[in-house]
Amino acid sequence: MNVTTDLSFTHLILQASVPVQLVMLILVLLSVMSWYWIFRKIFQVRHARRRTDAFETSFWQGSDLETLARMTETRLQHAGPMELVFLAAWREFLRQRSRSLDPAAELESVRRAMRAAYQREMDELEAHLSFLASTASVAPYIGLLGTVWGIMNSFRGLANMTSATLSHVAPGIAEALIATAIGLFAAIPAAVAYNHFTHDIERLSVRIETFMEELTNLLQRQLR
Amino acid sequence: MAEPFFRSSAPSPRRSRQGKLLAMMLAVGLHLLLLSFIAFSVRWKVGEPSPLLVDLVAAPQAAHTQLAKNPDPTPGPQPAPKPEPKPEPAPPKPEPRPEPPKPLPEPKPEPKPEPPKPAPAPPPKPEPPKAEPKPSALEKPDIALKEEAKKPEPKKEPPKEEPKKEPPKPEKEPPKPEPKKPEPKKEPPLDDFAKLAEARLRQQSPNAPAQTPSTGGAPGGPSEQARATYIDQIRAKVRGNIVVPPGVQGNPEAVFIVDQLPDGTVINVRLVQSSGNPALDAALERAIRRSSPLPLPEDKRLFERTLTLKLRPLAQ
Numbered sequence: 001m002n003v004t005t006d007l008s009f010t011h012l013i014l015q016a017s018v019p020v021q022l023v024m025l026i027l028v029l030l031s032v033m034s035w036y037w038i039f040r041k042i043f044q045v046r047h048a049r050r051r052t053d054a055f056e057t058s059f060w061q062g063s064d065l066e067t068l069a070r071m072t073e074t075r076l077q078h079a080g081p082m083e084l085v086f087l088a089a090w091r092e093f094l095r096q097r098s099r100s101l102d103p104a105a106e107l108e109s110v111r112r113a114m115r116a117a118y119q120r121e122m123d124e125l126e127a128h129l130s131f132l133a134s135t136a137s138v139a140p141y142i143g144l145l146g147t148v149w150g151i152m153n154s155f156r157g158l159a160n161m162t163s164a165t166l167s168h169v170a171p172g173i174a175e176a177l178i179a180t181a182i183g184l185f186a187a188i189p190a191a192v193a194y195n196h197f198t199h200d201i202e203r204l205s206v207r208i209e210t211f212m213e214e215l216t217n218l219l220q221r222q223l224r
Numbered sequence: 225m226a227e228p229f230f231r232s233s234a235p236s237p238r239r240s241r242q243g244k245l246l247a248m249m250l251a252v253g254l255h256l257l258l259l260s261f262i263a264f265s266v267r268w269k270v271g272e273p274s275p276l277l278v279d280l281v282a283a284p285q286a287a288h289t290q291l292a293k294n295p296d297p298t299p300g301p302q303p304a305p306k307p308e309p310k311p312e313p314a315p316p317k318p319e320p321r322p323e324p325p326k327p328l329p330e331p332k333p334e335p336k337p338e339p340p341k342p343a344p345a346p347p348p349k350p351e352p353p354k355a356e357p358k359p360s361a362l363e364k365p366d367i368a369l370k371e372e373a374k375k376p377e378p379k380k381e382p383p384k385e386e387p388k389k390e391p392p393k394p395e396k397e398p399p400k401p402e403p404k405k406p407e408p409k410k411e412p413p414l415d416d417f418a419k420l421a422e423a424r425l426r427q428q429s430p431n432a433p434a435q436t437p438s439t440g441g442a443p444g445g446p447s448e449q450a451r452a453t454y455i456d457q458i459r460a461k462v463r464g465n466i467v468v469p470p471g472v473q474g475n476p477e478a479v480f481i482v483d484q485l486p487d488g489t490v491i492n493v494r495l496v497q498s499s500g501n502p503a504l505d506a507a508l509e510r511a512i513r514r515s516s517p518l519p520l521p522e523d524k525r526l527f528e529r530t531l532t533l534k535l536r537p538l539a540q
Contacts, residue, residue, distance in 0.1 A: 010263045032251050039247035163514065165467060185258075 012175040017153050023146030023179050027139060031186035034135040037128045038193040045200050048125060051080020052207060059211075065090060065218070081121030082208050086215060088117035093219050103223040110219055114212050121208070125201045129194060136191035143183020150176025447523055454521035458533065461519055465511040468537045469503040475538045476500050478508050482531040488518040496532070508535050 013024060059068060069090040072083045079087070092113035096106040154172020161168055478499035483492040493512045498505050512533070521527055 028255070032255055035251035035254055036247050039250045040243055043243040043247065163467075 012171070012178055015171070016150060016175040016178070020146045020150045020153075020176060020179055023142055023149070024182055027142055027146075027179065027182040027186050030135050030139055030142075031182070034132055034186060034190040034193075037131055038189060041129070041132075041193065041197050044125065045197060045204070047078075048080050048121075048204060049200070051078070052082045052204060055080060055083045055086070056207075056211070059086070081118070081125065081204065082211055084121055085114050085117045085208055085212060089114040089212075089215055089219065093222075097223075103220070106223060107216065107220055111212075111216055114215065118205075118208055118212060122201070122205055125204065126198075129197055129201075132190045132194040132197070136187045136194055139183045139187035139190070140180070141183070143180040143186075146179025146183075147176045150179060447526060450521065450523050451526050454519075454523075454526050455531075455533070457519040457521075458515075458531070459535065460539075461515045462508075462511050462533070462535060463537075463539060465514040466537050467507055467511070469501075469507050472501055472504050472537060475536050476504065477534055477536050478505055480509065480512060480533045480535060482512060482518075482533050483529060484518055484531060486527065486529075488516075488520050490516045490518060504537060508537070511535075 013021070016024065055072075069087055072079055072087045076087075089110050092110045093106075096109055151173055154169050154176065157172065158169050476499035477497075478495065479497035481494045481496050482490060483494075484490050490513055493509050495505055495509065499508070512535075518531075
């Protein structure tokens with residue numbers, strides 16, 4: 001009986017004890033969620049980068065700031081972070097100019113508006129990256145917990161047998177090790193994706209910050 | 225003042241809502257794909273169950289086929305041949321010998337009057353005579369057996385050849401005793417013949433005293449069958465504990481030397497002759513150890529502290 005056991009993946013999972021199955025379920029959910037967020041972030045970061053590229057080229061082609069702002073407002077739903085920062089700065093600039101305060105204070109409020117928009121966009125981009133980070137660090141431990149539990153079980157079962165052979169322990173250990181496998185399967189993509197996204201978002205944020213400085217200079221020139 | 229400011233500065237348009245559904249579908253689809261791939265293409269199945277089942281079902285058939293192929297390897301009869309060959313070679317010894325002495329005494333009638341001398345001679349030479357007749361006895365039966373194996377029918381030929389070979393032996397033998405004891409030049413052949421006769425007598429009449437030291441625990445012929453049954457009992461018990469490892473081809477035999485206590489407790493198991501499969505050897509050794517109180521023989525004389533056990537994983 002023991003020798004003829006089916007060691008296929010599904011069989012091992014179905015044969016596992018309840019705690020191990022619970023751990024496997026948690027890990028599978030973690031994996032699905034982390035992959036969901038990986039895909040979401042892929043789309044989001046790719047969109048942000050594309051829009052930023054497009055906006056930067058059109059901005060430095062010397063087009064009028066007013067038309068640029070109008071163009072951005074027409075398709076607000078698909079605007080990138082840099083466009084939104086620019087739009088916030090432009091709106092604040094118009095509002096301050098209509099009141100005609102002193103240029104230094106005006107520029108300062110424009111900078112604040114830009115900073116706020118920038119922070120909002122960065123927060124949007126970095127949202128749920130912490131989920132990927134914690135999945136990457138915690139999933140192996142959860143899997144290990146399931147494995148340890150499963151091995152404990154299989155050894156406890158072994159103690160009840162008079163003649164102990166490897167074929168009695170092997171299925172239990174195999175099914176326990178699957179928990180670690182699933183944990184690693186959830187953790188590795190999450191870790192890779194987390195590092196990738198943080199790097200991408202960091203580069204985007206540097207680009208937007210430099211753009212903010214340049215826009216400040218531009219608006220300052222217009223105020224004089 | 226404040227109201228338009230707040231309204232205008234909160235234009236947070238959250239786009240990429242459509243990405244949610246797509247991401248969810250992609251994540252779930254990826255997992256389903258991977259799961260199906262693992263479940264259907266990666267099969268970690270133990271491939272051994274089928275050969276094991278075949279072994280269990282077809283064990284008698286396999287035994288029969290083996291019997292048909294070569295009748296020897298049966299473990300049951302095998303213990304018997306072991307003790308038997310020793311008595312068997314003995315008969316050939318007396319057969320060729322009675323003949324050679326007859327031809328030899330004829331050419332040399334002189335030794336006959338001198339028999340009183342061999343009597344005093346043996347005491348001074350207790351060691352060399354034993355050493356001499358044994359090699360001769362060993363050589364002769366070997367030759368005889370070989371010849372018999374080659375030509376079992378012509379039994380008269382070996383005697384003819386043996387007398388030819390024997391004369392040279394006495395010739396060769398005298399030089400050996402000469403350096404040792406140059407005085408009895410004529411006696412050595414006499415001694416040889418006397419010893420041969422003695423050896424023959426020893427083998428013929430008092431079988432037990434002659435064989436017990438050589439064969440150790442095999443006392444006499446009558447208990448041979450009892451010994452076989454005893455060994456069979458041990459073998460049966462051991463066989464019940466054998467867990468045949470996967471990948472064993474056929475029914476190979478391994479020979480173990482088992483040390484046991486008088487109550488049958490196994491002390492030590494040594495592998496003498498491997499079955500060719502180390503895993504099977506280990507399995508057989510484990511089986512011997514597991515059946516530790518080995519069955520005791522009905523006749524206590526049959527008990528041996530060190531048993532030589534030939535084992536096969538399958539019953540015959």
